[in-house]
Amino acid sequence: MNLLIKQARLNDGEALQDIAIDQGKIVEIAPEIKDSAKEVIEANGRVLIPGLVESHIHLDKALIADREPNKSGTLKEAIQVTAKLKPTFTEEDVYTRAKQALEMIIRRGATTVRTHSEFDPAQGFTGFNMIMKLKEEYKDLIDMQVVAFPQEGIFKAPGTDKMMYEAMEMGADVVGGIPYNDAPANDHIDLIFEIAKKYDKDIDLHQDFADEADNTSIEYLCEKTIEEGYQGRVSVGHLTALHAMPKEQLDRVIKKMAEAKINVMPLPATDLHLGARKDEYNVRRAVTPIRKLRDGGVNICLATNNIRNAFTPYGNGDLFQIAMLAVPVGHLGGADDLPTVLPMITENPAKALGLTDYGISVGKKADLVLLDTKVKADAVIDIPERLYVIKNGRITVKVDHHVSILK
Numbered sequence: 001m002n003l004l005i006k007q008a009r010l011n012d013g014e015a016l017q018d019i020a021i022d023q024g025k026i027v028e029i030a031p032e033i034k035d036s037a038k039e040v041i042e043a044n045g046r047v048l049i050p051g052l053v054e055s056h057i058h059l060d061k062a063l064i065a066d067r068e069p070n071k072s073g074t075l076k077e078a079i080q081v082t083a084k085l086k087p088t089f090t091e092e093d094v095y096t097r098a099k100q101a102l103e104m105i106i107r108r109g110a111t112t113v114r115t116h117s118e119f120d121p122a123q124g125f126t127g128f129n130m131i132m133k134l135k136e137e138y139k140d141l142i143d144m145q146v147v148a149f150p151q152e153g154i155f156k157a158p159g160t161d162k163m164m165y166e167a168m169e170m171g172a173d174v175v176g177g178i179p180y181n182d183a184p185a186n187d188h189i190d191l192i193f194e195i196a197k198k199y200d201k202d203i204d205l206h207q208d209f210a211d212e213a214d215n216t217s218i219e220y221l222c223e224k225t226i227e228e229g230y231q232g233r234v235s236v237g238h239l240t241a242l243h244a245m246p247k248e249q250l251d252r253v254i255k256k257m258a259e260a261k262i263n264v265m266p267l268p269a270t271d272l273h274l275g276a277r278k279d280e281y282n283v284r285r286a287v288t289p290i291r292k293l294r295d296g297g298v299n300i301c302l303a304t305n306n307i308r309n310a311f312t313p314y315g316n317g318d319l320f321q322i323a324m325l326a327v328p329v330g331h332l333g334g335a336d337d338l339p340t341v342l343p344m345i346t347e348n349p350a351k352a353l354g355l356t357d358y359g360i361s362v363g364k365k366a367d368l369v370l371l372d373t374k375v376k377a378d379a380v381i382d383i384p385e386r387l388y389v390i391k392n393g394r395i396t397v398k399v400d401h402h403v404s405i406l407k
Helices: 075-088 091-107 126-137 160-169 185-199 218-227 240-244 247-260 268-274 290-295 319-329 347-352 376-382
Strands: 003-008 017-022 025-030 039-042 048-050 052-057 110-118 143-149 174-177 202-207 234-238 263-265 368-371 386-391 394-399 403-405
Touching (some): 052 347, 091 126, 091 394, 110 126, 110 202, 110 347, 110 386, 126 143, 143 160, 202 218, 218 234, 218 247, 247 290, 263 347, 268 319
Parallel strands (some): 143 174, 174 202, 234 263
Antiparallel strands (some): 003 017, 394 403
């Protein structure tokens, strides 16, 4: 066999296990495996989890906060600043920044990422081309799903509709959209479904990113999803407007979302930073109601969104920090709530992204992370060092005195 992990903790209160890996797959799990292996990792009771899944990030516009700041901290200015900067992006610039951001998340345990890559008539496919290049170059280190994303809208930016089709022909994995930044929103959604059905691709929308709930399209999206038979294939990021809905309306919406099997990616680092900027007192969290959605049967996936740009002027690509941030923000620190958080950066986004060979069981792909903690229940609150990252059965990241990515 290629690799043997000895005495790892898979679950609290259970016996430690050895995990045998060969040809990129988990081939045996047992309390003791005596077969020899080319490489052996002594876990010594530390927690082993499946690889982290970064389900919503923008690699192409990472690390530009120093070029022109978002002084108001509002969503409106973030969009304006980024739109101003995008025409100045060169392929080399996007490639260098996106590569740096990609390596940030790899060394912190991500083995799969879904990145939104934007284009419009002003910048063309400059960024998109580089993201597709990185997808190929880093395929042995991380699986990448690329979302064709029209940040500036489709109808508002004439010519973008044609580019959406072109992006799918160029190899985009997912059809993206942004109904709240286009008009009319329902027509935007209809076009996204038209494209998705043509190419048989999943859908991932920036949805109802607002402080108020007076102009949402989430209910129409649910109805459209069911009508088109796309249950489980539609994901939405942000969805912050739900926090402003009165209980009766929110309950109705959550029920529809559960029926449509909509996946939700709360983005607390961004949404806390941009949201409720006009509140002068009793300032709201302005994050989608994570607990209520979870309790209503909606699949919740915590994600990073942006790293050091006008939307989020901080971050280092660590999903554990995002998860820890979500604990107080979403009131997820209770004894019954905390165990539901780790799955929000592992199993839940794996389900949303359609990863059928994910998890720690015999026959699954060996995408694994060994954490420097011996209690799984404390994995999120410890924000532990990722001692080893394993991709397709091969050690890709290990921590000695310093972190290194092994290509």
